[in-house]
Amino acid sequence: MSQIPFYDAAAIASAVSMADAIELMRGAFASLTRGEAAVPLRTNMPLEGGDCALVMPVYLPASGHYGVKTVSVNHSNPARGLPRLHAVFTLFDAPTGVPLAAFDAEFVTALRTGAGAGLATDLLASPGPKRLALFGAGHQAVTQLQAMAAVRELQEVVVFATSAERAAAFARAQSAHYPFPLRAASDPAELQQADLICTATSASAPVFADANLGPVVHINGVGSYHKGMAEVPPATVARALLVADQRSACLAEAGDITQAVASGTIGEQHIYAELGELCAGLRPLPAAGQGVSFFKSVGNAVQDLAVASQAWRVLVARAAGQGEP
Numbered sequence: 437m438s439q440i441p442f443y444d445a446a447a448i449a450s451a452v453s454m455a456d457a458i459e460l461m462r463g464a465f466a467s468l469t470r471g472e473a474a475v476p477l478r479t480n481m482p483l484e485g486g487d488c489a490l491v492m493p494v495y496l497p498a499s500g501h502y503g504v505k506t507v508s509v510n511h512s513n514p515a516r517g518l519p520r521l522h523a524v525f526t527l528f529d530a531p532t533g534v535p536l537a538a539f540d541a542e543f544v545t546a547l548r549t550g551a552g553a554g555l556a557t558d559l560l561a562s563p564g565p566k567r568l569a570l571f572g573a574g575h576q577a578v579t580q581l582q583a584m585a586a587v588r589e590l591q592e593v594v595v596f597a598t599s600a601e602r603a604a605a606f607a608r609a610q611s612a613h614y615p616f617p618l619r620a621a622s623d624p625a626e627l628q629q630a631d632l633i634c635t636a637t638s639a640s641a642p643v644f645a646d647a648n649l650g651p652v653v654h655i656n657g658v659g660s661y662h663k664g665m666a667e668v669p670p671a672t673v674a675r676a677l678l679v680a681d682q683r684s685a686c687l688a689e690a691g692d693i694t695q696a697v698a699s700g701t702i703g704e705q706h707i708y709a710e711l712g713e714l715c716a717g718l719r720p721l722p723a724a725g726q727g728v729s730f731f732k733s734v735g736n737a738v739q740d741l742a743v744a745s746q747a748w749r750v751l752v753a754r755a756a757g758q759g760e761p
């Protein structure tokens with residue numbers, strides 16, 4: 437077997453822009469909803485001391501590729517000066533099983549998670565300039581911001597994090613990339629002016645109060661991924677037009693939704709649509725700009741495969757001196 441290339445963040449970013457990734461998500465989510473993608477349940481392999489490796493296979497016949505994302509979670513790594521998570525996505529040619537390439541899956545994950553929120557915002561938020569409130573100042577916050585800037589003209593961004601210093605450092609660093617003002621915020625009253633909210637936090641309880649929201653707002657929540665976590669208050673979930681990346685996964689894993697269901701605040705049928713149903717025309721697109729809409733993402737490996745597959749095509753064509761596919 438010949439060596440396979442490893443594509444790092446810079447190589448992937450040179451092949452798939454955020455705008456490209458948002459377009460790729462349309463097809464990926466539509467395939468997921470139509471049952472065209474095989475996404476077996478992820479395997480959690482326990483390691484020593486509470487560490488684990490998560491193994492996520494995915495096959496999309498239309499792409500001709502399948503892949504496996506492996507994420508290691510090693511809690512003592514920060515004390516060793518290493519990141520807590522490492523992730524690699526391995527891409528295979530489906531008809532032959534030949535391994536094609538490995539990818540920095542921390543970057544792929546951040547890119548596709550931002551892109552999912554970007555697509556949802558493009559479908560659910562009204563057109564026109566927007567003010568964004570961003571909760572979280574970590575890896576995912578970077579690509580949430582990129583995605584919002586890709587689909588809407590942003591007038592101003594306010595950043596909330598666990599500390600004012602963290603929010604200010606994030607705002608300073610990101611300001612260099614954008615023409616609009618970015619600043620740290622701590623007063624929840626500022627949410628009244630937000631047309632878009634992205635929550636990309638590790639919070640276990642809602643990060644804002646329903647009463648702080650303005651009358652028309654679109655929210656993307658990518659953080660809470662198990663029943664013990666939440667970012668969006670049940671009262672907001674209850675009055676929002678709710679779109680899930682995948683119904684079954686959100687009803688099983690997303691604390692924002694499972695807690696609202698468990699308390700009787702909403703029923704399972706409160707989820708209006710899966711994102712893929714909107715993309716595939718299986719559910720009508722709701723009128724944008726009316727009240728609150730909420731896109732809840734727990735993430736799906738089909739998103740990783742869509743990005744890795746396209747990045748591979750572009751990078752191979754480029755290396756062969758051919759035009760972009």
Ligand SMILES: NC(=O)c1ccc[n+]([C@@H]2O[C@H](COP(=O)([O-])OP(=O)(O)OC[C@H]3O[C@@H](n4cnc5c(N)ncnc54)[C@H](O)[C@@H]3O)[C@@H](O)[C@H]2O)c1
Nearest residue numbers: 572573574575576597598636637638639658659733734735
């Ligand atoms: N939906 C998906 O597909 C997907 C993909 C990857 C990661 N995630 C999840 O997204 C979340 C963020 O990931 P990350 O890699 O950016 O993490 P990170 O650790 O880099 O950053 C977490 C951020 O959350 C902030 N935060 C925590 N509690 C907060 C609160 N109450 N208010 C405001 N900010 C708060 C922290 O200040 C920090 O900036 C995690 O829960 C992660 O598991 C989801």
